Amino acid sequence: xxxxxxxxxxxxxxxxxxxxxxxxxxLATLIDDQFPAHGNWRGLSIGHVVVVWLAYILSxxxxxxxxxxxxxxxxxxxxxxxxxMAVRPLDVSDDRLAVVLDYLSQDGDWEQLEMSLNxxxxxxxxxxxxxxxxxxxxxxxxGQVTEAGLFQFGHSKDHRPDLPQxxxxxxxxxxxxxxxxxxxxxxxxxxxxxYVPAIRQVQDTLGHRGVLYVGDCKMAAxxxxxxxxxxxxxxxxxxxxxxxxxxxxxxLLQPVWEQQQSLIPVYRPRQEEDEVPEKIAEGFSYLETRGxxxxxxxxxxxxxxxxxxxxxxxxxxxxxLNERLEQAQHAIADLNRRGRGRKHLAEPDLRAAxxxxxxxxxxxxxxxxxxxxxxxxxxxxxxxxxPAQTLTQHEVIVQTTLDPVAYQDAVQQLGWxxxxxxxxxxxxxxxxxxxxxxxxxxxxxxxxxxxxLGLTPLYLSFDNRVKGLIRLLSLGLRVLCLxxxxxxxALRDQGEKLAGIYxxxxxxxxxxxxxxxxxxxxxxxxxxxxxxxxxxYLCLTPLSSVQERILELLGLPVTIYLTLTG
Numbered sequence: 001x002x003x004x005x006x007x008x009x010x011x012x013x014x015x016x017x018x019x020x021x022x023x024x025x026x027l028a029t030l031i032d033d034q035f036p037a038h039g040n041w042r043g044l045s046i047g048h049v050v051v052v053w054l055a056y057i058l059s060x061x062x063x064x065x066x067x068x069x070x071x072x073x074x075x076x077x078x079x080x081x082x083x084x085m086a087v088r089p090l091d092v093s094d095d096r097l098a099v100v101l102d103y104l105s106q107d108g109d110w111e112q113l114e115m116s117l118n119x120x121x122x123x124x125x126x127x128x129x130x131x132x133x134x135x136x137x138x139x140x141x142x143g144q145v146t147e148a149g150l151f152q153f154g155h156s157k158d159h160r161p162d163l164p165q166x167x168x169x170x171x172x173x174x175x176x177x178x179x180x181x182x183x184x185x186x187x188x189x190x191x192x193x194x195y196v197p198a199i200r201q202v203q204d205t206l207g208h209r210g211v212l213y214v215g216d217c218k219m220a221a222x223x224x225x226x227x228x229x230x231x232x233x234x235x236x237x238x239x240x241x242x243x244x245x246x247x248x249x250x251x252l253l254q255p256v257w258e259q260q261q262s263l264i265p266v267y268r269p270r271q272e273e274d275e276v277p278e279k280i281a282e283g284f285s286y287l288e289t290r291g292x293x294x295x296x297x298x299x300x301x302x303x304x305x306x307x308x309x310x311x312x313x314x315x316x317x318x319x320x321l322n323e324r325l326e327q328a329q330h331a332i333a334d335l336n337r338r339g340r341g342r343k344h345l346a347e348p349d350l351r352a353a354x355x356x357x358x359x360x361x362x363x364x365x366x367x368x369x370x371x372x373x374x375x376x377x378x379x380x381x382x383x384x385x386x387p388a389q390t391l392t393q394h395e396v397i398v399q400t401t402l403d404p405v406a407y408q409d410a411v412q413q414l415g416w417x418x419x420x421x422x423x424x425x426x427x428x429x430x431x432x433x434x435x436x437x438x439x440x441x442x443x444x445x446x447x448x449x450x451x452x453l454g455l456t457p458l459y460l461s462f463d464n465r466v467k468g469l470i471r472l473l474s475l476g477l478r479v480l481c482l483x484x485x486x487x488x489x490a491l492r493d494q495g496e497k498l499a500g501i502y503x504x505x506x507x508x509x510x511x512x513x514x515x516x517x518x519x520x521x522x523x524x525x526x527x528x529x530x531x532x533x534x535x536x537y538l539c540l541t542p543l544s545s546v547q548e549r550i551l552e553l554l555g556l557p558v559t560i561y562l563t564l565t566g
Contacts, residue, residue: 008529012078012540014522016560017551018055019082021479024556026120027051034113035103044091048083049100052092054476055079058519061451063469064459065094077538078527081564101460101468110471111201117478118180118205125482129206131174131434134198134215135441136191138165139449141458141466150463154188166458168470169194170444171202174214177440178481180205182474184467191218196227209233212423214434217243220420226292229301234423236431244418252307253416256284266308266429281432283308287424306419306428314415321363321410328361329400332369336397347371347396354398366407367400444477452480452516483515487553498553500546518550527564538565 022028028047035046044052056068072079073089080087090096104110122129138154140163145151151164165187171180181201183194199213209232213219217240228235244252255261266281284307291300332354335345345353351371358364373394380389421431448455453473460466488511491498497509501517521544528539543551543561551558 007531010075010078010527010529012075012522012525012527012561012564014059014519015055015075015078016082016564017519017522017554017556018058018479019051019079020556020560021483021554022051022054023082023084024124025117025478025482026124027054027117027475030113030116030120034109034116035106043088044083044085046100046103048085049091049096050104050472050475052079052083052087053097053100054472054479055082056092057453057473058476058479061454063454063473065097068092068097069094077529078564082560098465101465101472104468104471105464114181114201115205117475121178121478121482122206125485127173127176127178129173129208129211131212131214132171132180132199132202133174133437133441134169134171134195134213134219135445136167136169136194137445137448138167138187139456139458139470140165141456141460144461150184150186150466152186152188154186166466166470167191168445168448169198170441170474171198171213172441172444174434174437174440176481176485177444178485179444179474179477182471184470192221192224195219195221195224199228199231199233203231203233212236212421212426212434214437222290222292223294225290225303225420225422226294226299226301229290229303229422230294230299234421234426236419236421236423236426236434238435239418239420246413249416249418250413252418253413257412263309264428266432269433279311280436281308281310283428283432285428301422302424303420303422304424304426306421306431308417308419308428308432309415310417311415313417317414318411321414324361325363325366325402325407328357328363328367331357331361332367332398332400345396347373350396350398366403366410368403370399370401372397372399444481447477447480448473453477480515483518483554484513486555487513487515487518487550490553490555498549500544500549518554521546521550525561540565 028045028051031047031050032045037046052072053068056071057063060067060071069089069092072087072092076087076089121127141151145153145164150166152166153164154167167185167187167189169183169185169191172178173180181198183198185194195215195218202211203209212234213228213236215235215237217238219225219235220237220239220243225235225237256263261284263282263284265279266283267277268280270277285304286307287302287304289300289302291298293299335350335353338344354369355364358367358369373396376393376395378391378393380386380391382388419431419435426434447453453476455470455473458466458469460469487498491511491513497511498513499509500506501510501513501521502508525541525543525547527541530537530539540561543558548558551560
């Protein structure tokens with residue numbers, strides 16, 4: 001009798017790792033506690049639907065709802081084992097996922113979920129909160145622009161003003177980049193009003209004061225600084241050119257030029273013991289008393305102002321200045337050209353054209369302009385009754401030379417910026433290094449819009465579901481941050497490096513592996529199920545030493561893969 005053999009294969013990849021991490025975060029339980037399902041809800045709970053959906057998003061880099069059901073249909077054994085209960089494809093149908101987004105869009109419940117999740121993660125991962133960063137970004141989409149809708153035209157941080165957008169404001173924990181709060185507002189909203197609510201929500205979560213909030217110049221509004229100071233916390237942010245005009249900055253720097261003010265050097269922290277210290281900035285600080293009206297009361301506090309020159313920024317600005325000077329000189333010299341189709345400018349028009357080019361290239365006062373009048377004799381032949389003539393005209397030629405004194409004055413003012421901080425114990429060096437880590441927020445935004453989370457372009461059009469999706473992806477960003485933090489902390493504690501995660505270079509090692517690189521090493525793991533005369537046999541691709549090492553660093557047991565075979 002011929003045997004009947006049926007074979008099927010599931011691409012396991014990084015799914016068991018992601019499900020184990022989500023279980024470690026207790027995400028499904030926290031969501032179910034905050035968002036109880038309607039009585040007619042059947043199958044996986046809302047929390048477990050979110051967990052499965054996040055595993056899809058983080059593994060595939062795709063947030064589209066209509067792709068999840070077919071993906072889950074090919075991974076039922078893997079998903080059911082990882083979740084700990086039977087998973088059906090219909091549990092993650094696009095209709096059900098849309099309902100999940102409706103739940104996550106509820107503002108009050110979402111804030112409570114973030115608060116509960118933050119407290120859980122701070123406890124589980126033994127995280128201390130000393131510094132929080134706040135910033136915002138925009139996400140473009142194809143939503144319909146309505147008067148009170150979420151999609152609006154506004155200042156685009158993606159440089160796409162032609163597309164409607166939503167704005168996402170986020171506070172993150174330093175140095176993980178772990179989101180603490182996520183606020184979604186219409187794309188034309190200003191950033192300033194978003195800071196205090198975000199700070200207040202973080203304060204409610206932490207329950208203690210003394211935290212340093214780091215933000216950009218929009219956080220430097222006096223009422224925001226006053227709120228932070230009054231609440232017992234600290235702020236660090238740069239002042240804008242409006243708050244410190246060029247004239248005031250020049251006055252602050254005058255003692256430096258006169259060598260009456262010494263500068264404190266700032267060096268980049270060394271990554272290796274034998275690394276030569278690199279000077280990255282220099283500056284000085286002074287104290288100033290500030291005051292404002294807060295809740296009907298006058299508030300006064302002391303803050304230190306840090307006048308800092310970034311060497312790299314000064315170098316970039318000097319290069320840009322030299323390019324503008326060169327362009328301006330070429331543009332002005334071009335006015336002297338003569339030929340077919342080029343109009344001869346009278347001296348008043350020529351002077352106006354020169355001034356326009358100086359203004360255009362922002363080099364007014366840096367170039368010395370001279371106008372030279374050259375006599376030119378023109379002979380005209382007789383024509384009709386007009387006799388032959390010899391005329392003398394004056395041709396005006398413009399020349400420019402660099403003003404060395406003005407240029408030197410301009411160069412020495414490049415790279416300077418004024419920061420404010422009400423933590424009087426924070427040194428200038430600590431403040432500079434703290435603000436330079438602002439890329440941690442930007443990196444999270446890059447993950448939102450890039451392959452890891454695939455937020456843009458937004459395919460949803462309903463405002464509440466767009467809000468729910470962004471909140472869902474903020475949960476995914478937490479997963480990426482925690483996996484990375486856990487692995488790096490383990491390597492630091494062990495004094496070791498991780499090798500084998502760089503394609504084509506297996507010996508290259510690092511102490512700072514990214515989550516994306518670690519997850520990529522799990523590509524190709526498959527679960528093969530063979531039915532011989534109805535009897536199932538399961539076979540899993542053996543884990544490599546690198547994969548086992550990553551699981552060890554993440555504190556996850558190898559059994560999350562081995563149990564797939566029963």
